[in-house]
Amino acid sequence: MKERIEELRRLLNQYNIEYHVQDKPTVSDAEYDRLMRELIDLETKFPEAMDPLSPSQRIGGPVLDEFTKIQHKRKMMSLGNVFNQEELKAWAKRIEDEVGKVEYCAECKIDGLAMSIEYQDGQFVQAVTRGDGEVGEDVTLNVKTIKSIPMNVSYKEEFEIRGEVYMPKSSFEALNEVKRQQGEQEFANPRNAAAGSIRQLDSKVAASRKLDAFWYHVPDGETYGLKTHYESLEWIKKMGFRVNENTTLFQNIDDVWEFIEKMTIERNNLPYEIDGIVIKVNDYEIQSQLGYTVKVPKWAIAYKFPAEEAITKLEDIFITVGRTGKATPNAKLTPVRLAGTTVSAATLHNEDMINQKDVRIGDMVVVRKAGDIIPEVVRSIEEKRDGTQMPYRFPTICPDCGMPLHRFADEAAHYCVNSDCPARIVNSIAHFASRDAMNIDGLGEKKVEQFHKAGWLNKVDDIFKLKDHREEIIELDKFGVKSYENLVAAIEQCKSNPLDKLLFGLGIRQVGSKAARILANRYKTMDALMNATVEDLVTVDDIGEITSDAIVTYFNEEATKRLIDSLKLSGVNMKQETEETIHSSFTGKTIVLTGSLQQFSRNEAQEYLEKRGAVVTGSVSKKTDLVIYGEAAGSKLEKAQALEIETMTEEEFMKIVEREA
Structure with missing residues (x-):
């Protein structure tokens, strides 16, 4: 029987690759199901022959209490971005000025969840999310349910590959149809659905979501005797991994741009979502010569598709109250598909913005996703009005607590000043626990709301008393002892924050x-x-x-x-330790950052400069020593030039960063 079990596993693994990777099935679904039933029957009769990598085990495993944090063996870096042909050509020129003519590999930027998987002795052993690039989460059981991923490969040495786990459009539509029938909230887009599925503690749920994956990177590929990026993709493809079919080699950047224009048109016809094109220098030796900046590889860039616009109806305007009591008006929209997302709401910012744009309830409006992320109402379409549209009157009372809303002098926003407002309480506690604040892992907004309703969290300092509610917390759905202990540990750890x-x-x-x-x-x-x-x-x-x-x-x-x-x-630290200043070219200078930076976020650039003794301010004046500017720099750059203040492009800034690293 052992021989038959092994034969069935081999056949089923082969049929999985043929169906899910090569799109060339050689057996019918009925035959596949018959062989799977036979394998399950034999494994049930002979449990000593059970193998966790068997095709029969790809429907989900035990339910976890939590995901284990895993340190990446090699940092998973992000990519810099370009947004137009001019920026792409400038990136290519920098490369060719440094190393001469190069070959480029262009591939679709899959809109999913970055993943690293590892093999040892020819067997799949681990899958880890990108996380923060240095530490990710062990999602091995969930990734194992993706049938296009081989559990056994011909290469017997240890190796890692990286790629993107995603939800096909067909799986996304089927999942949301189920949610609609069950009266549950639908997923906004396939990326969120994929991320939510991979983070299910019950891998049977992940298996039911029918996820898939493309693989696009072999770290340290030259150590396997490979000379180019494209060669590494061909290597893993031969082992049974899915590589995106649109990946193409080009000899110059003009041809790359033609490919980008083509995919911009064709993206909506693909069976999966993409949000751009990734371009890489193909040759590994040249990649090594080019190296890395502090944040990104210099030999790769991501072209991001421009923001899409759509027209839909503004059905109503509703108010949400944040942690400071700020009352933000939001548009309720007739759901519309936009940049891979079903958009049903968008911010209207404040009363003045509504009046300036003359946005009315019942208007047909143009909606755009700023940076493919934040939905916003661009404008109303006046010519489509039929007289039924209604101007909006900003409310005078808070929708959550019924207390008056107040507008402070010199501010456009309205505020609920009631410190006992339920919306303010939940949002203020969630903000306190958020990553950029006290960074209490496991205490997100939904948990805060749950604990608030239970009566355990009514003000910020109640966080440090949650340990007293152990018995009640461990009885909550999907919580348990381990989750409670991790939460308490995270709360304890946050006390030492600066x-x-x-x-x-x-x-x-x-x-x-x-x-x-x-x-x-x-x-x-x-x-x-x-x-x-x-x-x-x-x-x-x-x-x-x-x-x-x-x-x-x-x-x-x-x-x-x-x-x-x-x-x-409670023992919360109330001091700021003095950081030792790193002497650099920026020490002692007053600097202004303006425009869109690609290699750093604005906060990261500011932190970098301040650690090196610079004072970063928000406005240009005669006291300003230097203005560092990125794309779409506006009035601050113009003012600096008028005052004859030194200016520096992001490229010039990054050269200094690299030189002084």
């Missing part, structure tokens, strides 16, 4: 992450900041009068004083 993270987490009006860092570095302790006057605060760079008033008002409130005392008693 002061700037705490200040940002408190949600002081007008104080974002940048202002929190400036204040923490200036005052060093919470007590010193609490005692600061408006006159003191306005002397701090980038802290204006409105922000200073908001800070003093916040710390003068009795509720704030009680909160800080409670946090102190």
Whole structure:
């Protein structure tokens, strides 16, 4: 029987590759199902022959309490972006100026979830999400359910490949149809559906979602005797891995652009979502010569498709209340497909924006996804009005608590000032626990809302009392002892965060992450900041009068004083350690960042500069020493040029970063 079991496994694995990878099935579905039933029957009769990599085991395994964090053996880096032909040509010119003429490999940028999988002794052993690039989550059981991924390969040494797990459009539509029938909230787009499926603790759920994957990178490919990126793709394709069929080699960047134009037209006809084209230098030796910046490889770039627009009906306007009490108007839209997403709502920002755009309930409106991420109403279409449209009157009371909304002088937004407003409580606690603030893993908005409804979280300092609710928490659906212990550990760990993270987490009006860092570095302790006057605060760079008033008002409130005392008693750090300044070309300079940066986010660039002794401000003045600018730089660059202040492109900035690394 052992021989028959092995034969059945071999046949079923072969048929999986033929069907899911090569799209050339050689047996009928009925024959495949018959062989699978025979294998399951034999494995049931002879349990000693069971193999976790058997085709019969690809329907899901045991339910996990959580995902284990895994350190990547090689960092999973992100890519820089370009948005038009001019930027693409500039990227290619930089490369060819440095190393001469090169061959390019262009491939579809699959809109899914980046994944690394590892094989040892010819067997699939592990799958890890990208995470933050250095640490990801072990999702082996879920990825194993993807039938196009071979469980056994001919290469017997240890190797890793990387790619994208995605949900085909057909699987996405089928999944949402089930959700509609069951009265559940639908997934917004295939990418979110794929990410949600891969993060299911029950791998049987992941198996039912019919995910798939494309593979596009062999780390350290030259160690396997491979000389080019394209050769590495051919190598893994021969082993049974899916490689995107549109991957193409080009001898010059003009031909790459023609390919981009072609795929821009054809993208909607593909059975999967793409959000751009990735272009790589093909030759491994030249890749090594070009190397990396701090954030991205210099030998690869991602062209991002331009934002799409669609026309739909604005059915209503509704208000959401955030952590600071800010009341934001949102458009309820007739659902419309836009950039791979079903859009049914978009922000309208504030009352003034509604009036300026003359947006009315019942209007046909143009909707755009800014950066393919945030839906926004661009404009209303006046010529389509038939007289039934209604101008919008901004409400005077909070929709969550019924208390009056207040509009402060010199601000466009309305606020609910009721500190007991349920929406404010949930959002403020979730913000305190968020990654950029206190970074309490496992305490997202839905968990906060659940705990608030249970009566355990009514204010921020209640977070540090959650450990007292062990028995109730472990009884919650999909929680358990391990999840409780991890949450308590994350809460304990957050107590040692620097002061700037705490200040940002408190949600002081007008104080974002940048202002929190400036204040923490200036005052060093919470007590010193609490005692600061408006006159003191306005002397701090980038802290204006409105922000200073908001800070003093916040710390003068009795509720704030009680909160800080409670946090102190819980052991939360109230100090900012002085970081040792790294001497660089930027030390002692006052710098302004403007435009869209590709290699750094704005916050990352600011943090980099401040660690090297620079003062980064938000406005250009005669005190400014340098303006670093990216794409679409506007009035700040113009003002710097008018004042004859030194300016620097992002490319020039990155050359200094690399030189001083």
